[in-house]
Amino acid sequence: YSDCSSNMLPASVCICEILWNIALKGKATQSSTGYTGQAMFAVDGNSDTNYGHGTCTHTVLEKDPWWRVELPHTYSVDMVTITNRGDCCEERINGAQIRIGNNFSHTFEVATIGSLQSGATETYKFAPVKGRFVNIVIPGHQKYLTLCEVKVFEGENLNLALRGTATQSSLHSLAQKAVDGNRNFNLKNGFCTYTALESAPWWRVDLHHTYTIHYVALTNQGDCCSYCLNGAEIRIGDSLQNDGKDNPLCATVSSIPPGQTEYFVCTKFLKGRYMTAVLPRVGILSLCEMEVFGQ
Template sequence: MRCVVMFSIRMDMRVILFLTLFTGLCIADSKGNLALNGMAVQSSLGHPQGDAQHAVDGNRDSDYKKESCTITKTEFNPWWRVDLGNVYSVSNVTITNRGDCCKDRLRGAQIRIGNKLDNNGNNNELAATILTAPNGTQTFSFESVNGRYVNIFLPGNDEILTLCEVEVFAVIDTPSYICGPRNLALGATAVQSSILSGAGAQRAVDGNRNSLFSLGSCSHTNADRDPWWRVDLGEKYKVTRVSITNIGDGSAARINGAQIRIGNSLENNGNNNELAVTVVSIPLGETKTFQFQPIKGRYVNIVIPGRNEYLHMCEVEVFSD
């Protein structure tokens, strides 16, 4: 699918530069805000109106009552994170603080950027520290940091983290700017043969590779005969590789023998589509990428044939290179 990236540069005049790529996650708007409508999560939900996604909705309104801000519970080291979908050379983060009250809550927060989800991403490189609570919207500039995840981390006891908008910008005029292959499965509709303890199929396409089942980011079926999981990419792609993150606090061997099947038919729930590769093993809690000759299809299935088994996965990523 052809994808167009648009951003503007101020030189002698404003210039709109169009960069056309055949693969890649594009900058989300004409200002180059990479976080806009990205997948956002936070350490807790302090109020139903304070969802993490509110900080990437494109709305800088700083009045919490208008439902465009996030809020965590009062806790130790609260955090918020956005997944940019790809690795970028991030150079600026713009934060809109709450304006109707409590602006000092943000004082001392850290902006951390990187590619790891250890400690929920809060161990990634420190890009900047918010020393003075922003009065409205403030941009923090720093030496470029390459990363997929941007965290706002507030260290301390009994802290509440509130954000009304977070905007992320990358270097766009040097080779360090990256726009790589995008994960076609991210946020797509997923289903599976059964659901154990509320661990639905959608958890495996939430953009979170955290491998601890107890933290709620892994899918899990019952001990079905030939258990399966399927994602609908929405249209046909020539799929060339699939990455699977195995569970980190269960049995690593359950995934052994799983088949990755790709195609356009829903016969037998999609499990009769073309076999791309068979999983021999994936170490506990690790991500393994399976590459193969391109297979064109809309549906990607993971199925364990021939036995009664639990199928659990913490993330499935699909790419068309």
């Protein structure tokens, strides 16, 4: 997949994102096989949704049925695409979990399938998770699991903030430290930004073009006062009204452990030129690194 068709950007700044379905090189297994629906049919490159054509998987009726693909290596996975059966029983996939990890028995849930229409293909985007095993499991008794195609993609998004220009509500000369590509969390040694103690302090990066934002990574200071980020809002949009604080909300920071980097996936993909972090109370806003990923 390539998205360089726009003529609005000069070639020097055109962003190309090439996505390879790494599941095609994987080895598929499942908890059981029923009705000749072999596990490999979900990674055969064929998205035909008619079960009778022999291109979809099928388990027996059982407790917690699962399907798994073992990738050739450990990858930083940030997107999975699932194609549902189209000729019958589309509701059976409701509630399925997508889980990723380096050990097939210890995986991290990255998404839950609420429902999929008959024959529909849905893409699930999330912050990158390193792992070799991608599992699809439906919790519960007396369940079938059928998949017509599963595609797995390794993150190739660029940190758009590195190209941006940063500013903040006070002590403006420090703002660029949060987009210097350095996750060092030592505030006292000059690696982080901070504002004055004020009401609703904010920090903002101008990406210079409008992008579709997939997720944001935020590194908290590690040598002092990590609680200062609690409650911070991440907002994305094209408006500078009210210093960008009125743009759509991507996510709210509950807390980040000292010196740690946390990923925040917007509840829906947001488009915007400006990414603003705002503390909606009296306080000091400090960021050690802000990374913005999208295309």
